Amino acid sequence: MHIRVMREPSINDTTLGSLFxxxxxxxxxxxxxxxxxxxxxxxxxxxxxxxxxxILTMSNRFKKIMPEVLNVPMFTGIRIHSGNTAKDTAGCLLVGQTRSVETRSIGRSRAAYTALMLKLRAA
Incomplete structure (x- = not known):
């Protein structure tokens, strides 16, 4: 399956965007x-x-099957996972159902991750 990542300009240490x-x-x-x-x-x-x-692969860090983003120039091991702020990313994509520009955060992250996993597993 393929995703498209679109984003807004970074604010301090955070970049908000959308996943399609x-x-x-x-x-x-x-x-x-x-x-x-x-x-x-x-x-x-x-x-x-x-x-x-x-693709869905086993994450050595998280010890579970997770989405891995492939063929990213200069990057390896990029995962999609839940989290709310830039402190949670470690270079990965965090997903959420809500977002706040003021606090530079996303919310309902676990719900967004669960919905994404259901879609990926069904593909």
Whole structure:
């Protein structure tokens, strides 16, 4: 399955955006800061916007099957998981059903993650 990640400009250490599956909005996203092309700080850099293939694989860190984002230039091991602020990302995509620009956070993250997993498992 493929996803498309669209985002807004970073505010401080946070980048809010949206995740689409087959051109249908799925959920809000939260990532680390966007950096200039070619510049990367490990676990503190948003992936480039674009379309990516995702598969379900075992995460060594989380010890469970999770979505992995493939073929991201300069990145490996990118996961989609729940969380609410940039402190939770470690360079991964966080998903949520609500968002707040004021607090630079997303909410109802576990619900968004569960809905995404149901869609991925059904594909």
């Amino acid at each position: 599956i087959e051109d249908h909005w799925q959920c809000h996203t939260l990532e680390d800061v966007i950096r200039p092309t070619g510049e990367k700080v490990r676990s503190k850099t948003a992936i480039p916007p674009g379309c990516y293939r995702i």
